[in-house]
Amino acid sequence: MFELSDEKQKVLDTTGNLLVMGGPGSGKTTIALLKAKQIIESGALQQEQHVLFLSFARSTISRVEQHANIVLSKSISNNLEINTYHSFTWTILKSHGYLLCSKQLRLLPPHEASARLAEYDKAVDKEREINRLFEEEGLVHFDLFASMCAKLLSKSNSLSTIISETYPTIILDEFQDTNADEWAFITQLGKKSNLIVLADAEQRIYDFRGADPARIGQFIDTFHPTIFDFGNENNRSNGTDIVQFGNDLLTGKNKHQKYKNVQCVYYPIRKGIAQFILLKIAVIKACERLKCENKQGWSIAILLPSNSLMLAVSDCLERTQKLKNGTILPRIHHEVAIETAGPSIAAVLIARLIEHGSTKQCNLNQLLIDLCEHIRGRRGDKPPSKNDLALSASLVEYAISGKIRGQKRQAIIDECNEIVNRCNNLEFTGDVASDWINVRELLSDASSDCIKQVKLDATYLRLLHKGSILNSSLGEIWRRYDNYIGAAEAVKNALTQEHFATSTKTWTGVNVMTIHKAKGKEFDEVIIYEGSFPGQRFVYDEGKIDQARLNLRVAVTRAKSNTIIFTPQVNSCSLL
Numbered sequence: 001m002f003e004l005s006d007e008k009q010k011v012l013d014t015t016g017n018l019l020v021m022g023g024p025g026s027g028k029t030t031i032a033l034l035k036a037k038q039i040i041e042s043g044a045l046q047q048e049q050h051v052l053f054l055s056f057a058r059s060t061i062s063r064v065e066q067h068a069n070i071v072l073s074k075s076i077s078n079n080l081e082i083n084t085y086h087s088f089t090w091t092i093l094k095s096h097g098y099l100l101c102s103k104q105l106r107l108l109p110p111h112e113a114s115a116r117l118a119e120y121d122k123a124v125d126k127e128r129e130i131n132r133l134f135e136e137e138g139l140v141h142f143d144l145f146a147s148m149c150a151k152l153l154s155k156s157n158s159l160s161t162i163i164s165e166t167y168p169t170i171i172l173d174e175f176q177d178t179n180a181d182e183w184a185f186i187t188q189l190g191k192k193s194n195l196i197v198l199a200d201a202e203q204r205i206y207d208f209r210g211a212d213p214a215r216i217g218q219f220i221d222t223f224h225p226t227i228f229d230f231g232n233e234n235n236r237s238n239g240t241d242i243v244q245f246g247n248d249l250l251t252g253k254n255k256h257q258k259y260k261n262v263q264c265v266y267y268p269i270r271k272g273i274a275q276f277i278l279l280k281i282a283v284i285k286a287c288e289r290l291k292c293e294n295k296q297g298w299s300i301a302i303l304l305p306s307n308s309l310m311l312a313v314s315d316c317l318e319r320t321q322k323l324k325n326g327t328i329l330p331r332i333h334h335e336v337a338i339e340t341a342g343p344s345i346a347a348v349l350i351a352r353l354i355e356h357g358s359t360k361q362c363n364l365n366q367l368l369i370d371l372c373e374h375i376r377g378r379r380g381d382k383p384p385s386k387n388d389l390a391l392s393a394s395l396v397e398y399a400i401s402g403k404i405r406g407q408k409r410q411a412i413i414d415e416c417n418e419i420v421n422r423c424n425n426l427e428f429t430g431d432v433a434s435d436w437i438n439v440r441e442l443l444s445d446a447s448s449d450c451i452k453q454v455k456l457d458a459t460y461l462r463l464l465h466k467g468s469i470l471n472s473s474l475g476e477i478w479r480r481y482d483n484y485i486g487a488a489e490a491v492k493n494a495l496t497q498e499h500f501a502t503s504t505k506t507w508t509g510v511n512v513m514t515i516h517k518a519k520g521k522e523f524d525e526v527i528i529y530e531g532s533f534p535g536q537r538f539v540y541d542e543g544k545i546d547q548a549r550l551n552l553r554v555a556v557t558r559a560k561s562n563t564i565i566f567t568p569q570v571n572s573c574s575l576l
């Protein structure tokens, strides 16, 4: 089914550690899966042994799984484990973490972690607190997974033997984005297992979380792999200039050149939602093109440089617009790969109101604590602003002393009091959806920004598709107890479990996501859109222009057949 170049055939013919390099769409993932197939079919594995394919994100895993279904037959897939670093390392920590810490280990879920660590803006202080939480409370932050596992494997010979016997061959995807802790873990894995590393130095877009241009060299020095380079072989967008454009972006050669199936659109700046009209028209046309081609499972990605822009674009697609010339732009059904922290903490706050409201025990202090958690943690990995930190500190102070300064802050207390009183007077029915909405609506009358933000984040839960999981966990509680006692904990657990579930999501239809989320994926058509405000630009800092080039190259090369890039007419992107 796949025609293999000589270089690719050699990958199949070579044993030992391998480093497979190549540009976007050159076929690294495909050859790695074919290599796994070959190993499994050769009968070299015993029943309990697996080839392990490790990647960073659940969303990438689903594409690899989809791809594996095409490349491998079902019986072979049983001996292939496709997993994320997080999920794989957490499994090891759950079973063997007691060797490192006498406390019962408990996961510190990402949304809770962001709130707990909000005050530490310096990396060293944050790291110290993460280690303290582990040592004194047994709480394991995600950032500790890889380093703790590296420690475990270096300490316990029997554990490292079990792992290498279970996984004699390990494939490492997107290796260029490996951080120091993951590298330490990989170094331990590689002592007894064969490593097949897939990398493209110029797809490195995670420098901010520790990816290092020296990493590929470190792998070569430590493991002396046989090296393969597929260069610019292009299997994804053959017959187009998409990869050429991506490569030229790195040097600036793309300027004023024409490329087949790559189009730059310079749009006029307009106010509000009108700014996205041209984008929406482009999406509608792309849908029509793909439908005309009768493509099964066609996919379009709209890639944005920031989360806020992603939500604004999603909002525009969600609505029907009537243009001045009478044309109607319909609502476009789409999926949004939204950041989870804000909606998750908002969900816990609402679940707590439901829990306490159902037994008439809502209280102001608990609501203030949950509100502070949201204020501090809703931006996920990004620290909260100084104002938010100060606000949260003064609300906590009020919870302790009953004192608060400033009218705006007093208004928050008054509005929270109102919410608590109304929640204690609500009639709960056990119909989870309507109980949830009734409680969420209690936040609607508030004028304080921080409460409005909770309401807004709670509405984004819809985009996370958490409805059914929340419905079933709360529904079960009501059936058992006739109230919602335990709802907040159940919601926390449900959201955490979701994080580890290996996603089987397929990227069909229209998908809206940030450029970073698009890494490792592919779509029939890609539309990239930069806004006009500072936080929405491709090049947001001239000092980081090289990183911007890498990011844009990754975005552009996700397309199989067509890429469109939108930039404002005034002050257009300097890379185009």
Ligand SMILES: Nc1ncnc2c1ncn2[C@@H]1O[C@H](COP(=O)(O)OP(=O)(O)OP(=O)(O)O)[C@@H](O)[C@H]1O
Binding pocket: 001, 002, 003, 004, 005, 022, 023, 024, 025, 026, 027, 028, 029, 030, 031, 200, 203, 235, 236, 520, 521, 522, 557
């Ligand atoms: N030898 C081949 N013949 C035909 N199609 C191929 C071949 N190798 C890969 N492809 C197809 O090309 C596309 C890109 O392949 P693949 O995902 O393996 O590339 P990649 O190098 O891992 O890409 P990236 O680094 O951008 O994630 C896929 O749709 C795949 O099915």
